[in-house]
Amino acid sequence: MPQRFHEGDFVRVRDDYPIGHIRTPVYIRGKQGVIVKDFGAFGNPETLAYCLPTEKRELYKVRFWQQMVWSSYKGGPRDTVDLDIYEHWLEKAE
Amino acid sequence: MSTHEHHDHDHDHHDHDHNSPPQPDDKVHSYYQILGTAVKELLIEKGVVAADEVRRMIERRDSITPANGAKVVARAWTDPAFKARLLKDANAAVQEFGIDMPTTHLVAVENTENLHNVVVCTLCSCYPRDLLGLPPSWYKSKAYRARVVSEPRAVLEEFGTSLSDNVEVRVHDSTADMRYLVVPRRPAGTEGMSQDALASIITRDTMIGVAVVEPLQN
Structure with missing residues (x-):
């Protein structure tokens, strides 16, 4: 059972590369961010895409600092990128 | 094709083919376009959907324009209570305009003096179609999707922002x-403009976030 997160929790995206209909972009895998919103539970696209029986997964808005995502990022240190990520792709970070 | 294969009349077929303006149905269809058409034809043949239902849905989707979004933003600019509702629960707020989005969850994000928001879908072309209509072709391009997420300021500069x-x-x-x-x-x-007048200066690109609403020139 994946754990629940709360606003302000630091999380890391799983650095994992399974095959299938994955809605977690490759560029964000392994990166660290912070939970900014809990949207509630949504059908898991990884099974929905194949019309398989699905389970609800908690969906979070996660904010990442661009300089931590792209090593050569050109822009202010405050610039961010927000992604919507399902709970089973997130792990607790320090 | 067969009419182009006999060589007994006098104009140059080669030049003719290349000089005629491109036609909308000239392009070669991709594997997925053919697959989509095949599935649509099967669904119609089997009576799951009627051709007219498909046509009507396409017509409805094509008729939505960014004017929908502009009305919503103009109201938010002039009515602080509405803006608060829009930022809290955008689906409920746009329902006040008769815009019903039963299967998608709308989130409104506000630009301020210190924050500029810009939207992309790096995985495909997700877009608030009920408010803005069909996405522009650049929004779906690989170049925009890859670059706006990794070098947003450079992309915004190219849009003049x-x-x-x-x-x-x-x-x-x-x-x-x-x-x-x-x-x-x-x-x-x-300050003195009506909601309708304000809506007329709010454009699609400003609601995607690649542009800002220009101050009025007198």
Whole structure:
């Protein structure tokens, strides 16, 4: 059972590369961010895409600092990128 | 094709073919376009959907324009209570305009003096179609999708939008069930304008976040 997160929790995206209909972009895998919103539970696209029986997964808005995502990022240190990520792709970070 | 294969009349077929203007149905269809057409034809043949239902749905989708989004933003600019409702629960707020989005979750994000929002879908082309209509072709291009997330300031510059380093640029990558609408900043000099007049200056690109609403020129 994946754990629940709360606003302000630091999380890391799983650095994992399974095959299938994955809605977690490759560029964000392994990166660290912070939970900014809990949207509630949504059908898991990884099974929905194949019309398989699905389970609800908690969906979070996660904010990442661009300089931590792209090593050569050109822009202010405050610039961010927000992604919507399902709970089973997130792990607790320090 | 067969009419082009006999060589007994006098104009040059080669030049003719190349000089005629491109026609909308000239292009070669991709594997997925053919697959889509095949599935549609099967669904119609088996009576699951009627051809007219498909046509009507396409016609309805094609008829939606960014004027929908502009009305919503103009109201948010002039009615603080509505803006609060829009930022809290955008689906409920746009329902006040008769815009019903039963299967997508709309999130409105507000630009401020210190924050500029810009929207992308790096995985496909998710877009708030009920408010903005069909996405422009650049929004679906690989170049926009890859670059706006990794070098948003450079992409915004190419759209003619220069932002100070003091402004936080926040990219929203629509990776899941949420669709994002940017509420641009209301420019100075528009204080006395009606909601309808304001809606007329709010454009598609300002609600995607690649542009800002220009101050009025007198």
